Amino acid sequence: MRVADLLADPALNIRLAAPGGPGRLARPIAWCAPxxxxxxxPFLSVNALLLTNGMGLNxxxxxxxxxxxxxxxxxxxxGLVFGLGAAHRELPAGLVQACEAxxxxxxxxxxxxxxxLVMRHVDQLIAAERxxxxxxxxxxADECTRLAAGGHSLAQVLERVATAINARVAVLDHNGFELMSAGTAGGGTARTTLSLPSGGSLRFKLAIEGIKSSVVLQPLLGPVAAVIAMQLSYTLGSRSPxxxxxxxxxxxxxYEARGTPTPALERYAVEAGFEPDGEWGAVLIGGAGEVAPVKLRTIAWRVxxxxxxxxxxxxxxxxxxLTTLLVQRSEAGMDLMDAVRKSFQDALELSAxxxxxxxxxxLPLVLQLARRRVGEPGLHQAPVADLAGVVEGLPGPGLVAMARRxxxxxxxxxxxxxRETLEVYLRHSGNTREACGELFIHRNTLTYRLRKIEEMLRLDLGDGEVRATCLLALKIVAGGS
Incomplete structure (x- = not known):
């Protein structure tokens, strides 16, 4: 119900005396206030239509x-409806001038x-619009419920909502981070948000941008918000994977593979929608400490x-x-690290x-390497290789037997x-102070043990190649035991 609608009804015979500012005739009427x-x-509220005979304003x-x-x-x-006859035979010139000003x-x-008659007319139109x-x-909401029940994603439900209101809609998490969106802001300039009903600790909102100012959001999107909240609750709160x-x-x-991929692994890749011969990207997301499962799932889902x-x-x-994500690119685009960083800026208590x-x-060795790195807070790029990865990639039980011997x-x-002394000493690259600190022994004790190790193994630990061989052997035995 707009102010202009009153002028369009011939039964009321209302005449426009002053049009007001630009767009004022399109302003909605919330109720009539005589x-x-x-x-x-003190008795009015926004968008009330004031009706007066001007008895106190003669x-x-x-x-x-x-x-x-x-x-x-x-x-x-x-707007202001001024009734003639009771106190004024014609509109006061001062009132017309003030309204124009x-x-x-x-x-x-x-x-x-x-x-x-005016009040009944307004009430009937408002009731019909509501x-x-x-x-x-x-x-x-019924249509969106059918989509959700039919297995359609939240993104598809948002797309339907955006089409219905000709605006851009987005789901925001408790930090205001935009999880997903649909539509374009082409219908208008208004922006607003609706809270999504949620019983959990994480609060979400539905943001609407570009909707026409004539659209009343709460009656239109209130039921839909409940459907979206249910999908979010299932996506982020479900105990099932x-x-x-x-x-x-x-x-x-x-994760179970070692070395050359088997034909079964290649078949699994195809069944999962990948190209076995393509390039791969991996993102592993876990907690750096005690993290609520819903928080971990929210960030993983966002990524x-x-x-x-x-x-x-x-x-x-x-x-x-832990959540493991694998991706394959269709064409050159954003760097994987940059793509993940956008979704990870407010979740530094997690580890990715x-x-x-x-x-x-x-890929199997790369995943194992990345998995070993999960736990340090923040977002990190995995190294190309590490010693454990090299050892895991070495085939053959004979190598394990040789290392044990x-x-x-x-x-x-x-x-x-x-053995512990040798492992710590090699891991610290021969740094005596750091090795003694970790083993909690005196420098002389370390020297004695290293000399005894050299005698028992008949090796010179001063030789860099010998130290590398011993370190590899320790890793191989640990992995093969």
Missing amino acids: SEHMDPT VKDYRIWDAYVERLMSVPVS HGLPLLELPPEVPFV YAELRTGWEL LHSREAARFMEGL RVGLQAEYRTVRFMEEAG VVSECGSLGE LLAPLMSDGGPAL
């Missing part, structure tokens, strides 16, 4: 009219039309949604405290590791302490 007070503003001083209209504009009211629409009501809005809102069976089978196979805009194929697998490789044969003398009485 009043004869010189200052009715004055000729323009300043009084100007102050009266100025007070009405401070509310602001949608302040931009308030002034409507002249003839003596034969009572206020009650009913139409509610019906449209519930019809849209959300990954597909094909993606989980492929990634579990990758996945962000990656889907940049990559052709995105798959993920959930475990307790990003890695890339050029073949399926390399090399270290066999340290397995005798007193060996565990000597």
